[in-house]
Amino acid sequence: xxxxxxxxxxxxxxxxxxxxxxxxxxxxxxxxxxxxxxxxxxxxxxxxxxxxxxxxxxxxxxxxxxxxxxxxxxxxxxxxxxxxxxxxxxxxxxxxxxxxxxxxxxxxxxxxxxxxxxxxxxxxxxxxxxxxxxxxxxxxxxxxxxxxxxxxxxxxxxxxxxxxxxxxxxxxxxxxxxxxxxxxxxxxxxxxxxxxxxxxxxxxxxxxxxxxxxxxxxxxxxxxxxxxxxxxxxxxxx
Numbered sequence: 001x002x003x004x005x006x007x008x009x010x011x012x013x014x015x016x017x018x019x020x021x022x023x024x025x026x027x028x029x030x031x032x033x034x035x036x037x038x039x040x041x042x043x044x045x046x047x048x049x050x051x052x053x054x055x056x057x058x059x060x061x062x063x064x065x066x067x068x069x070x071x072x073x074x075x076x077x078x079x080x081x082x083x084x085x086x087x088x089x090x091x092x093x094x095x096x097x098x099x100x101x102x103x104x105x106x107x108x109x110x111x112x113x114x115x116x117x118x119x120x121x122x123x124x125x126x127x128x129x130x131x132x133x134x135x136x137x138x139x140x141x142x143x144x145x146x147x148x149x150x151x152x153x154x155x156x157x158x159x160x161x162x163x164x165x166x167x168x169x170x171x172x173x174x175x176x177x178x179x180x181x182x183x184x185x186x187x188x189x190x191x192x193x194x195x196x197x198x199x200x201x202x203x204x205x206x207x208x209x210x211x212x213x214x215x216x217x218x219x220x221x222x223x224x225x226x227x228x229x230x231x232x233x234x235x236x237x238x
Contacts, residue, residue: 004034004056004235009090009110011063012041012083025061025107028218032228034235043089045096052096057103057206057235060090060110062213065176071121078125080175091117103206103234105227108174111209115199118182126177126195136193138172144216148172151197151212157188158200159208162230163223170197170212177211185209206234 006029011020021038029036037055052058065080067087094117097104106114112122123129126138140148147169153160160166168189178196181187189198189210201207208231214224 001236004232004238005037005054006034006232006235007039007051007055007058007093008036009058009060009063009086009093010038010041011061012086014064014081014083021061022215024213024215024218025059028215028224028228029059029232031218032225032232034232039093041083041085041089043093045092048089048093048096051093052100052102055102056238057105057231058093058097059231060094060104060106060113062108062110062173064109065124066109066112066116066122068124071116073121073124076124076129078128078175080125098207101205102238103231104204104208105206105231106209107215108211108213109176111199111211112176112178114207114209115178115182115185118184118201120182120185121179123177123179125175127175130195136172136191136195138174138177138191138195140172144171144173144213145220146171147217147221149191151189151191153198154186154188157186158202159188159198159210159227162208163226165223168223169221170210170214171216172212174211178209205237206231 026036067082185199197211199209217224
């Protein structure tokens with residue numbers, strides 16, 4: 001049986017303008033039975049459509065902030081730098097992928113992008129916009145291969161079924177987060193301070209967004225490998 005091919009959105013080094021891809025994403029995809037294909041930073045509509053037709057699934061990775069104009073806001077104090085190339089190309093790609101019902105996994109920025117593209121919004125900076133909810137370390141003070149806090153999952157959610165748990169130990173490397181979930185998405189995981197940590201679309205073949213970085217927990221935490229394995233299994237069915 002041929003392995004599914006998964007398109008991975010690349011990181012954009014804003015200082016050098018280079019494309020970058022962390023090995024954790026590639027390792028997690030390969031070790032769970034698929035071939036990772038790192039996508040270019042720039043895509044036009046025709047190219048995005050061809051990729052959506054050709055590849056078996058898509059992982060939208062972490063990275064810089066999404067520009068506030070894309071969810072109808074002025075830029076607030078606390079918002080960070082953004083990549084115009086990633087914003088435009090990934091939204092274009094996602095529209096094609098979503099229309100064709102290809103499996104999608106969004107990680108950190110990727111989860112926020114999914115939510116924005118489908119009609120939701122995000123906090124530009126959780127530490128300044130909801131300061132009463134902290135001091136949970138959503139930007140953890142140690143390495144990302146170790147968990148920093150727990151996420152409680154909704155009973156009966158797809159993510160709970162995938163991970164076989166209602167409480168996950170996760171890492172945390174973000175200052176933005178989903179504020180209002182898109183109408184088609186269900187909130188299926190929250191941190192103890194109420195911050196949304198996971199969303200999913202129940203009637204989609206596979207559309208899950210997580211705020212943490214399971215690629216850096218894979219191989220050590222079963223819930224991370226189960227997430228990648230389930231995602232890749234859905235890609236095989238395409």
